[in-house]
Amino acid sequence: MRRAMAMIAVALSFSAVVSSVTGGGVAQAGSRRCGPPVKTDGVGTLGTSWKLKSQYDDDGPVGNPLVAGEEFEIATAARQHWSVSFADNGIGFFGNPDDISVAGGIREVHPNPARHNQTNRMSVHAKRLDTGETVDGFVDLPFAPPGCG
Known part of the structure; x- marks a missing residue:
């Protein structure tokens, strides 16, 4: 036994x-997360509220796993047409010229390859196609933690 x-x-x-x-x-x-997110929010030129969040992660492709992710939300009614574009340090990495909102608004989440020992200014520009309302925002990510990516 x-x-x-x-x-x-x-x-x-x-x-x-x-x-x-x-x-x-x-x-x-x-x-795992690679440091805390950096966030901002505001209102567009005609009063539509929005949020922008960015943070580093290590789930990028093999060989360059460090990414700076960008998450953008616009609180809109359904069926509004917006153009939305993301940039990292002034270089565009995502664009949708006709982003159509759903009942909860618009939400776009996209990563971009990043490098260590470099800050990243993550920016968004959005424009509502029928009214011309614009949204411009940015956050500055500090250096990624050394153990990330």
Whole structure:
């Protein structure tokens, strides 16, 4: 009986070690945050509210996993047509010339490859196509933490 209990304990221990080595550590490293987000909000030229958030992550492609992600939301009614563009340090990396809002508004989330030892000014420009209302915002990301990416 003691021998059977000892064998079960050894088997369970081995199973726990294999599980932690093959699963937990790898999955957590790819999804961990790389520093806190930087946020701002405001209103467009005709009063529509918006939010902008950016932060670093390490889920980019193999070879350059460090990315600066940008998340932008406009609180609009459904079926409004906006053009939306993102830039990182003045260089555009996403654009949608006819972004049509749903009931909850518009939400765009996109990553851009980033580098260490560099700040990133993440900016957004949006324009409502029928009224001409514009939204312009930016946040400045400090250097990414050394262990990120």
